[in-house]
Amino acid sequence: MLETRSAVYKMIEVAREERQINNWPPPFSSEITLYQERNFHTVVRRSCMRKCLTLKISKAIVIGDVSVGKSCLINRFCHKIFDNNYKATIGVDFEVERFDILGIPFHLQIWDTAGQERFKSIAASYYRGANVIMIVFDLANLVSLGHCQQWFNEAAQCNTEPYYVFLIGTKRDLLSNQVYEIIEKRAAEMARKLNAEFWAVSARTGDGVSELFARAAVLSFQSMVLNECESMKPESINIGSDLITLNPDKERTKRKSRRNRCFDCTNLVIEY
Numbered sequence: 001m002l003e004t005r006s007a008v009y010k011m012i013e014v015a016r017e018e019r020q021i022n023n024w025p026p027p028f029s030s031e032i033t034l035y036q037e038r039n040f041h042t043v044v045r046r047s048c049m050r051k052c053l054t055l056k057i058s059k060a061i062v063i064g065d066v067s068v069g070k071s072c073l074i075n076r077f078c079h080k081i082f083d084n085n086y087k088a089t090i091g092v093d094f095e096v097e098r099f100d101i102l103g104i105p106f107h108l109q110i111w112d113t114a115g116q117e118r119f120k121s122i123a124a125s126y127y128r129g130a131n132v133i134m135i136v137f138d139l140a141n142l143v144s145l146g147h148c149q150q151w152f153n154e155a156a157q158c159n160t161e162p163y164y165v166f167l168i169g170t171k172r173d174l175l176s177n178q179v180y181e182i183i184e185k186r187a188a189e190m191a192r193k194l195n196a197e198f199w200a201v202s203a204r205t206g207d208g209v210s211e212l213f214a215r216a217a218v219l220s221f222q223s224m225v226l227n228e229c230e231s232m233k234p235e236s237i238n239i240g241s242d243l244i245t246l247n248p249d250k251e252r253t254k255r256k257s258r259r260n261r262c263f264d265c266t267n268l269v270i271e272y
Contacts, residue, residue, distance in 0.1 A: 015100040018210060022102060025215045028208065032188045033197035035164065035219060040102065044225045048102035053228065056106045058220040059129055063113050063151045064136035065144040069170035072203035073136065074112050077213050082204050092126045097213070101221045108132075108217050127158035131220040132166065139169040139183050139200060145190060152194050164219050165196035168212065173202040 014020075024040055027033040047053055062070045071093075075081050078095045093112045098105060111126055133155045137144040148167060169187055172180065184200065191198040197215075201208035 015098045015105070019098065019214070020100045021214055021218060025211060025218055027197055027215065028199040028212070029188075032191050034195055035197055037219075037222070041222060041226060043229050044222050045102065047225055047229060048104050051104075053104055053225060056104065056221055056224050057109060058106070058131040058217065058224065059109045059111065060132035060134055060216055060220075061111045061113060061127055061130045061155060062134045062136060063127075063155055065138070065141075065147050065151075066114070068136050068138040068141070068144050069203055070136050071112055073168070073170060073201065073209060074110055076203040076206055076209045078110070080206070082206075099214070099217045099221075101218060104221075106217060106221050108213065108220075110213075127155050130155065130159050130163055131223070132164045132216045133159070134166045134168055134216070135194070135196065136168045136170055137187075139171050139180065139187075140174050142183070142186065145169075145183075145187060148190055149193065152196075162223060164216065164223075165194055166212070166216060167191045167194060167196040167198050169198070169200045170203060172200045172207060173205050 024038060027035065062074060064070055072082060074095060075083065078097055092114065095110045095112070097108050097110065099108065100106070111130075113126065133152065135148045135151050135155075137148055152165065167187060167190060169183070175183065180200070184198075187198055187200075190196075199208060199212045199215075201212055203209065
């Protein structure tokens, strides 16, 4: 199954137009996010222009209570559909979506996990290695919001930072503006506890869905590029293919040592 999907996505040469990203996507609310970047880092832009990056693949896990709309959210983004006939996810499922970010191919693996208690042990085994943790709750169900801390704790136990956390309220279309404003305040409190960025979306209408995933993709892309550039800092200079390595600091020390030895030898000759 995994090999079949990988083969299909390798055939996609260019991302869909709406997934070709050249401008930094803003958060849902600038007041309910810790991620204050407003533009691509200069190092990231330069690296993308030089086309000197390896293929990037980021893993996003989508977790939360049963029936909060995790699968509907993913299907809306990946397939642009909304299905009223609810079917609980059994274990896990996943999608792979391509972006072109500053002209660089980037793939987002989206793992849809079961919210039912009996599948938790299965789903938890797929939490590892996440670059993005999406915790989903139903805006019309405050109980599901209260469970978000537990969901985050379980995902955090399986991962090491850095990763990006999103608290996502679904079914926005079912709430009036007055009711939503009350719920948003409660959600903002939870987002701050989780150090997460808050989003309110609707899988039925598609409102905010593409923007959410674009935001997650760009944040993880930039983080991965910066980490790659950091690991490639020129601490040494490789010459040709004969694996001779010159370290500038070491070479200066060696040259100084040689000069000192020569000076000492000269003194010895004179004294003798």
